Amino acid sequence: MNAVLRVWWTFFTALPLQRWLGGTGAALCTLLAAGGFVSGTYELWIFGLLVLFILAVFPTLFASPAVFRALSAPRASQLLPRFRARMLGAVALLVATLLAIFVLFFVTSAAAANRALPLEPIGYAFAFATAMFLWMFVQFGDWRWVWLWLAAPAALGVLGLLAPESRALVAAVPAWAWPGAALLAWIGFAAWYVRARRIGPIRFNPQPRARAWASAELGGALPRDVALRMLVTARPPGREGWALALVGIVLGVNVAAMSVAAPFFSFTSSFWPFGTMLLLWGHATSIVHRSRLLWLRMPGPRDAVRREVERALLRNVRGAVLLIVAAAVIYASPLVGASPQQVLAGFLLSACAALFSTYLAFASIPGRALHLVGFGLMIALQFPLLAPPFTSPTNVTIVTVAELGGAIAFRMLALRRWRQIDWLRLRPLPQSNMFRGS
Amino acid sequence: MSEPIVSARDVTKLFGSKTALDGVSADVFPGDIIGVLGKNGAGKTTLLETLLGFSPPNRGSVAVFGEDALAMSAQTKARIGFLPQLDELFGMLNGKQHLAIVSAFHADWDRALVERLIAEWSVPLKQRIDSLSVGERQKLAVLSALGHRPDLLVLDEPVASLDPIARRQFLRQLFAIAENEDRAVLFSSHIVSDLERAANKVWIVKDGRLHWQGYLDTLKESVVRLHIRARSVLPRDLAVPNALATRVDGNTAIATVAQWQPSEADALAKRFDGSLDVESLGLEDIFLELHR
Amino acid sequence: MFVLNPTSGTPIYRQLVEQIRRLIAGGQLAAGTELPSVRELAERHTVNPMTISKAYALLEGEGLLERQRGKPMRVAARRRNQAPLAQRLERLEPAAAELVLAARQLEIGKKELLALVGDEWEKKDV
Numbered sequence: 001m002n003a004v005l006r007v008w009w010t011f012f013t014a015l016p017l018q019r020w021l022g023g024t025g026a027a028l029c030t031l032l033a034a035g036g037f038v039s040g041t042y043e044l045w046i047f048g049l050l051v052l053f054i055l056a057v058f059p060t061l062f063a064s065p066a067v068f069r070a071l072s073a074p075r076a077s078q079l080l081p082r083f084r085a086r087m088l089g090a091v092a093l094l095v096a097t098l099l100a101i102f103v104l105f106f107v108t109s110a111a112a113a114n115r116a117l118p119l120e121p122i123g124y125a126f127a128f129a130t131a132m133f134l135w136m137f138v139q140f141g142d143w144r145w146v147w148l149w150l151a152a153p154a155a156l157g158v159l160g161l162l163a164p165e166s167r168a169l170v171a172a173v174p175a176w177a178w179p180g181a182a183l184l185a186w187i188g189f190a191a192w193y194v195r196a197r198r199i200g201p202i203r204f205n206p207q208p209r210a211r212a213w214a215s216a217e218l219g220g221a222l223p224r225d226v227a228l229r230m231l232v233t234a235r236p237p238g239r240e241g242w243a244l245a246l247v248g249i250v251l252g253v254n255v256a257a258m259s260v261a262a263p264f265f266s267f268t269s270s271f272w273p274f275g276t277m278l279l280l281w282g283h284a285t286s287i288v289h290r291s292r293l294l295w296l297r298m299p300g301p302r303d304a305v306r307r308e309v310e311r312a313l314l315r316n317v318r319g320a321v322l323l324i325v326a327a328a329v330i331y332a333s334p335l336v337g338a339s340p341q342q343v344l345a346g347f348l349l350s351a352c353a354a355l356f357s358t359y360l361a362f363a364s365i366p367g368r369a370l371h372l373v374g375f376g377l378m379i380a381l382q383f384p385l386l387a388p389p390f391t392s393p394t395n396v397t398i399v400t401v402a403e404l405g406g407a408i409a410f411r412m413l414a415l416r417r418w419r420q421i422d423w424l425r426l427r428p429l430p431q432s433n434m435f436r437g438s
Numbered sequence: 439m440s441e442p443i444v445s446a447r448d449v450t451k452l453f454g455s456k457t458a459l460d461g462v463s464a465d466v467f468p469g470d471i472i473g474v475l476g477k478n479g480a481g482k483t484t485l486l487e488t489l490l491g492f493s494p495p496n497r498g499s500v501a502v503f504g505e506d507a508l509a510m511s512a513q514t515k516a517r518i519g520f521l522p523q524l525d526e527l528f529g530m531l532n533g534k535q536h537l538a539i540v541s542a543f544h545a546d547w548d549r550a551l552v553e554r555l556i557a558e559w560s561v562p563l564k565q566r567i568d569s570l571s572v573g574e575r576q577k578l579a580v581l582s583a584l585g586h587r588p589d590l591l592v593l594d595e596p597v598a599s600l601d602p603i604a605r606r607q608f609l610r611q612l613f614a615i616a617e618n619e620d621r622a623v624l625f626s627s628h629i630v631s632d633l634e635r636a637a638n639k640v641w642i643v644k645d646g647r648l649h650w651q652g653y654l655d656t657l658k659e660s661v662v663r664l665h666i667r668a669r670s671v672l673p674r675d676l677a678v679p680n681a682l683a684t685r686v687d688g689n690t691a692i693a694t695v696a697q698w699q700p701s702e703a704d705a706l707a708k709r710f711d712g713s714l715d716v717e718s719l720g721l722e723d724i725f726l727e728l729h730r
Numbered sequence: 731m732f733v734l735n736p737t738s739g740t741p742i743y744r745q746l747v748e749q750i751r752r753l754i755a756g757g758q759l760a761a762g763t764e765l766p767s768v769r770e771l772a773e774r775h776t777v778n779p780m781t782i783s784k785a786y787a788l789l790e791g792e793g794l795l796e797r798q799r800g801k802p803m804r805v806a807a808r809r810r811n812q813a814p815l816a817q818r819l820e821r822l823e824p825a826a827a828e829l830v831l832a833a834r835q836l837e838i839g840k841k842e843l844l845a846l847v848g849d850e851w852e853k854k855d856v
Contacts, residue, residue: 002542003539003542003543005542006538006539006542007539007542010531010535010538010539013535014530014531014535015530066530067530070528070529070530070531071528071539073526074522074526074527074528075487075492075520075522075526076520076521076522076526076582076583077526078492079490079515079518079519079520080515080540080543080544081512081513081515081516081543081544081545082512082543083543086543367566368530469780471778471780606776609776610773610776613772613773613778613779616778616779616780617779630737631736631737634736634737634742635736635776635777635778636777636778637778638778638780638781654741655741655742655743655744655784658739658740658741659741662739667835700824704827713831713834713835717739718738718739718740719739720737720738720739721737722737723739
């Protein structure tokens with residue numbers, strides 16, 4: 001098969017879970033489309049495309065940047081003839097495919113409602129897909145980029161873009177500017193990609209340099225919980241002070257940014273739960289990955305180990321919840337003056353999102369497929385339901401319940417996997433700097 | 439003599455303050471099977487990677503098929519097969535998908551060959567690559583490197599994790615490739631016995647320099663161990679010409695010499711007023727002696 | 731038929747050459763016997779086919795083997811006057827030197843050595 005087509009196909013079929021969901025989605029869509037054709041109504045078409053979107057498109061939107069990075073990272077790939085150009089071709093084809101499905105969706109909706117076909121949403125969809133792809137691509141290289149996401153409101157605030165006058169300006173930006181900017185972003189990305197000497201692999205476990213370990217004072221007997229925390233966070237004891245200080249600074253900056261940004265986003269918009277999920281993604285995954293080391297080094301039954309890991313994960317959630325509380329306080333304050341119901345609803349929405357993301361990571365011990373797909377599906381639920389034109393208390397309740405339900409379900413899955421998993425069959429972790437010389 | 443496939447001139451590579459390669463000049467000619475031998479950290483991997491243009495040298499140049507290694511055309515790349523030391527396969531995919539992608543990029547992928555080797559070597563294709571054993575991964579990586587019948591095959595420790603049966607199978611495939619005299623193979627290995635079977639030329643890398651390069655047969659004939667038995671006690675600082683190492687013990691001495699000429703035996707025996715036994719050394723012993 | 735040891739100090743081609751020479755001299759490889767092809771031998775011993783070709787080419791140069799078109803090498807017919815005596819004697823010199831050296835080490839005299847060689851010669855004719 002042609003290289004571009006083969007890579008394009010791999011974007012959709014790389015992970016077994018993708019294949020299952022995508023296959024189901026394609027089958028259902030075909031059935032519904034056939035039904036729509038037979039019955040002559042558009043509703044079935046629209047529904048079918050929606051199913052295809054949720055089951056095939058969204059997971060791919062999240063998995064494809066990972067696949068793209070995984071294919072670009074090995075050095076042997078540099079020796080494949082015209083590799084980089086063809087990879088870009090495959091990505092272009094991917095975006096075109098996603099847009100095509102989207103366009104089809106809109107064509108049928110427009111036809112059903114006897115409206116003219118609106119072009120703006122297509123432009124926005126292109127911009128959104130671009131942003132998602134490039135953003136996830138960057139994040140898969142080093143998940144700490146997520147802090148940038150949270151710093152964005154700060155930047156916006158600093159640039160005064162959130163004052164009412166500026167908002168009017170932003171609203172006045174012509175609809176074609178967004179896809180135009182996306183196109184520029186693609187061109188910039190392509191220029192970088194073709195020239196970059198080395199593309200880093202997917203990395204979920206950033207860790208302090210070996211030097212930090214060399215200078216850490218680890219003599220004598222360590223208390224048990226200190227040792228556990230060290231293994232799970234891959235941070236030598238002395239360094240915790242630095243980490244806390246860093247978190248404090250980032251927290252401060254973000255709280256300040258939030259106070260400026262708050263009027264722009266409702267507390268129940270998709271920004272908050274999505275941001276929370278993203279924030280916890282990397283950290284929770286790192287902890288879960290390193291928990292394998294715990295199993296090898298800790299005496300006691302698996303349940304005991306599992307409880308320690310869960311404790312570490314919930315400590316993490318606590319940090320995120322603090323952030324959400326700070327946000328809630330800002331929203332409740334006269335600065336924004338949101339109603340108590342709104343503040344409570346927003347808080348629950350984000351807190352449940354934090355739990356969802358954490359337990360999703362916990363359940364994804366053997367592989368990332370579940371993680372990527374679960375994440376994608378939740379986004380598919382959050383974004384449409386919580387987007388400004390469609391949002392409503394009912395939708396907020398639906399999403400919160402889905403998050404909580406998902407968290408409980410994934411927790412059960414995680415527990416079961418912990419009891420049964422064959423640790424020796426899991427792929428080895430990338431070597432930790434803990435075991436290396438400086 | 440035909441044009442060299444790879445030509446390195448005075449290549450120097452620094453990593454910070456560490457000199458990984460120091461003025462290396464070497465050629466790979468069609469028909470060569472070159473074994474690269476060296477201690478860990480001597481610069482073998484750096485050399486192989488610099489030859490293929492993965493890292494630009496600080497000084498010197500490398501030409502592959504006549505082109506600068508740092509800017510190879512697509513046609514040239516299609517003629518090269520590479521197997522890095524830490525195999526970099528597409529971990530999240532399974533073997534079948536991996537090979538499908540790699541083969542899609544090469545216009546002349548030998549499907550029949552690859553399928554035959556998959557059966558012969560029992561390479562699992564349905565499992566996720568990340569969950570395969572090291573040996574299975576290595577076999578898959580070898581297949582990715584030679585499926586398109588490259589004219590230049592560069593392998594960095596290709597069989598380190600394979601059992602002896604798998605290693606034999608691999609060597610046989612290597613010979614099949616090398617049957618075509620326009621091709622060349624460059625491989626580094628610690629398994630010296632494999633090198634002795636397969637290589638016709640040897641590069642010995644020591645401290646970033648090419649300590650020795652040439653035919654394996656010549657190396658074996660020129661580095662020998664002399665057992666000297668003299669009638670009188672030998673001086674402690676016995677000077678044996680071209681000696682790499684000398685050990686004196688009363689009347690006897692053992693000296694490892696390089697560039698040995700059999701015609702020298704008589705003269706030496708007379709000089710030391712005694713008898714001389716010449717012991718030829720296997721490659722592993724030669725390597726050990728060269729690093730004494 | 732052949733024993734090849736890749737890890738020995740003696741290059742593989744040299745081992746093969748010496749073994750074939752010895753077998754021909756000893757009569758185990760009669761004139762006209764076909765030797766295994768390069769590929770076959772290389773595969774059996776898992777060595778580089780180039781090594782086998784080198785050995786065969788060397789022996790062909792010495793006149794011990796001859797090439798047949800499309801078929802493997804075969805042992806050449808013994809020709810009475812292949813190389814001048816002086817040259818053949820020269821070939822034997824290293825072995826003679828080794829023998830003399832060993833004899834000197836064992837403090838065996840020239841007379842006893844020649845008697846030993848004579849005895850060996852007698853054995854050969856059997």
